[in-house]
Structure formats: structure tokens, C-alpha cells
Amino acid sequence: MLTRKELLSQSAAILAFASAGSLLAKESGHKHPESSKKSEKIASQKVAKKTLEAAAKCIVNAEICLAHCDENLSNGDTMLADCLKTVKDTLALCKAFISLGASNSPLTKELAALCIKACETCEKECRVHESHHEICKNCADSCKECIAELKKVA
Numbered sequence: 001m002l003t004r005k006e007l008l009s010q011s012a013a014i015l016a017f018a019s020a021g022s023l024l025a026k027e028s029g030h031k032h033p034e035s036s037k038k039s040e041k042i043a044s045q046k047v048a049k050k051t052l053e054a055a056a057k058c059i060v061n062a063e064i065c066l067a068h069c070d071e072n073l074s075n076g077d078t079m080l081a082d083c084l085k086t087v088k089d090t091l092a093l094c095k096a097f098i099s100l101g102a103s104n105s106p107l108t109k110e111l112a113a114l115c116i117k118a119c120e121t122c123e124k125e126c127r128v129h130e131s132h133h134e135i136c137k138n139c140a141d142s143c144k145e146c147i148a149e150l151k152k153v154a
Contacts, residue, residue: 054149065139
């Protein structure tokens with residue numbers, strides 16, 4: 001067990017070590033070159049972030065819709081069977097899009113096109129049920145928003 005004095009002296013030593021490291025880093029003169037490509041990439045990430053956020057919102061509402069479909073199917077109501085199938089595609093593709101889009105993968109553009117197809121199919125199917133189920137309306141609305149953002153990438 002550390003005494004108060006030992007704790008204070010160890011804390012002071014750690015602080016001194018951290019300060020020395022930070023001073024050495026400042027004095028080393030090492031600088032990272034700034035480039036116009038870096039600023040262009042940052043600017044393009046703002047648009048990509050908005051698209052990623054739309055896909056994330058779509059995933060959240062699709063997960064809720066999927067659970068709703070599962071619950072209805074487990075109770076013997078098969079009305080949402082087609083909805084369940086389309087929402088699974090939407091989930092899989094939007095999750096993949098977020099993963100690849102966040103890392104600026106060269107496959108992002110192609111995947112965005114597939115996501116658009118899945119979201120269009122999901123939105124169409126959810127619209128069939130939106131008057132009876134608010135969950136379906138929310139899913140359809142988020143698919144519509146996601147499609148609009150994905151079209152900026154595809």
C-alpha cells in the first residue's frame with residue numbers, strides 16, 4: 001500500500017516524465033507537411049459523414065422494424081414476411097456501407113449503388129404497412145433519407 005508521500009512523489013515523477021516527452025517532441029522540429037490533398041479529403045469527409053449518419057439512422061430503424069416483423073411472425077401474423085426479407089438486405093448492406101465508407105474504401109461507390117437498391121425495395125415494402133405500423137413508416141422514411149444521401153456517393 002502506498003503512503004500519501006509515495007503517491008505524491010510518483011505522481012510528480014510521472015508528470016515530469018510526461019512534460020519532458022512533450023518538450024522533446026516540440027523541440028525535435030519534426031513537422032508533418034500540410035497538403036491541399038489533406039484539406040480536400042477533410043472537406044469530402046464532411047459529406048461522407050452525413051451519408052454515414054443517414055445509413056446509421058436507417059440501420060437503427062431497420063433493426064427496430066426487423067424486431068417488429070419477427071414478433072409479428074412469431075405470433076402467427078405473416079403479413080410482414082416480405083418486409084422482414086427486405087429489411088434484412090437493407091441492414092446487411094447499410095452496415096457494410098458504413099464500414100467501407102468510414103475507411104474510404106474504393107468499393108464504397110459500388111456498395112452505395114447496392115444499398116440504394118436495397119433501401120428502395122425496403123421503403124416500398126414498408127410503405128405498404130405504414131398506415132398500420134408506425135415502425136414501418138419510420139423505417140420507410142429513414143430508407144428514403146438514406147437513398148438521397150447514397151445517391152451523392154453512387
